[in-house]
Amino acid sequence: MVRRIHAHGVETYPHECCGALLGHDGEGSREVIDLLPLANRRDDSPRNRFEVTPDDVRLAEKTAREKKLELIGWYHSHPDAPARPSEYDRDHAWPWYSYIIVSVQKGEPRDTTSWRLHDDRAAYDAEEIETVGHS
Amino acid sequence: MAVKVIIPTPLRAYAGKQESVEVQAATVGEALAALTGKFAELKKHLYADDGRLRSFVNVYVNDEDIRYLQKDQTAVKAGDTISIVPSIAGGARD
Numbered sequence: 001m002v003r004r005i006h007a008h009g010v011e012t013y014p015h016e017c018c019g020a021l022l023g024h025d026g027e028g029s030r031e032v033i034d035l036l037p038l039a040n041r042r043d044d045s046p047r048n049r050f051e052v053t054p055d056d057v058r059l060a061e062k063t064a065r066e067k068k069l070e071l072i073g074w075y076h077s078h079p080d081a082p083a084r085p086s087e088y089d090r091d092h093a094w095p096w097y098s099y100i101i102v103s104v105q106k107g108e109p110r111d112t113t114s115w116r117l118h119d120d121r122a123a124y125d126a127e128e129i130e131t132v133g134h135s
Numbered sequence: 136m137a138v139k140v141i142i143p144t145p146l147r148a149y150a151g152k153q154e155s156v157e158v159q160a161a162t163v164g165e166a167l168a169a170l171t172g173k174f175a176e177l178k179k180h181l182y183a184d185d186g187r188l189r190s191f192v193n194v195y196v197n198d199e200d201i202r203y204l205q206k207d208q209t210a211v212k213a214g215d216t217i218s219i220v221p222s223i224a225g226g227a228r229d
Contacts, residue, residue, distance in 0.1 A: 016226060042226070049226035054193040054200075057221050061144075071144065074223050081227035089225040092191055095180060096145035099225070121179055 001032050002102075002131055006109035008037050009077035009102045015046035020060035021073040021098060030072050030098055030127075036060050049088075050076045073098030073114075080104070083111040085124050093117040098127060136161065136213035140170050143221050149176040163194060164207030166217055181219070193220045 008017040020036040038056050042049040052060075052074065064071040074097060078086075083103035085093070093099060095117045103110040114127040137157050142150045150156055151174065158173070160166035167188075171178045183189050194201045195218040201209045211217065 018223070042224075045226070048228045050224065052223035054220040054222045057223060076225055078227035086226060086228055088228070092224040094143075094145040094191075094221055094223070096148060097223075119176075 001035060002112055002129070004035055005075050005077075005100060005102050005112065006104075008035075008075075009079075009104040009109055010107060012040065012046075012077065013104050013107045014079045016040055016042075016048070016050040016077050016079060018050040018052055018074065018076040020052075020063070020071055021075060021100065022060070022064045022067060022069040023072050025070055025072050032072070033069055034067060035075070036063050047079055048081070073100065075100035075102065077102045077104045080106065083113040085115050089115075090117065090121070090124060093121075093124075095119060095121070099124075100129075136211070138166055138211045138213070138215045138217055140166055141216060141218040143219050145221065146177060146180055146219070149180065150174045160211060162207065163196060163201050163209045163211060163217060166211060167194070167207070191222045191224050193222055194218070195220060 018040050019038045021032045023031045023033040038052055040046050041051040041053050061071050078101055083101045098114050100114045102112045114129050115124040117124055138160055139155050139157055141155050158166050158169035160169050181192050196209055197216055
């Protein structure tokens with residue numbers, strides 16, 4: 001799954017890629033089973049911004065339901081920038097969702113991190129990523 | 136009159152884990168005020184510090200975006216459904 005996110009980030013480089021994480025929300029951990037790559041709707045500034053429209057959010061929810069999965073979060077790339085949430089990311093984040101960020105440096109995927117917003121919106125918690133199998 | 140407000144998954148934890156909440160209201164603004172009156176923790180996720188709805192919070196009345204209606208003054212009647220739908224945004228640099 002991480003490889004697919006990397007491939008998407010490389011494909012759209014130097015623009016940000018984005019997509020939905022579909023899977024299961026368990027006790028203390030989450031499993032990403034499938035991805036729904038989406039178009040970055042920020043045509044005005046795609047190198048350092050991404051946007052998923054409410055229609056695309058609804059599409060992601062519908063896709064998850066059809067696959068008997070949950071929409072558990074989102075991924076996006078940071079072209080030539082670190083894989084940590086920016087202030088802009090924090091300001092625009094929703095609680096509960098997992099946000100995976102991949103850093104793509106000069107067209108090559110580097111670090112991949114996952115984050116969840118605190119209840120008070122003040123900061124993020126890092127989530128450990130464990131890759132399973134060859135997906 | 137009673138209207139149903141659909142709560143998006145990321146906010147359900149702040150709304151008693153409910154998928155929808157019924158409130159008494161005549162406008163969308165009243166409905167959201169009733170909702171955040173009932174569940175105060177929702178407020179910071181729906182509204183920015185200036186008291187306006189956050190830009191990535193989208194509100195629909197029976198599938199019509201209130202930005203194309205009368206915004207928070209949009210009238211609602213009994214049986215209407217108000218949906219709060221996220222849009223997702225972010226990006227590398229501040």
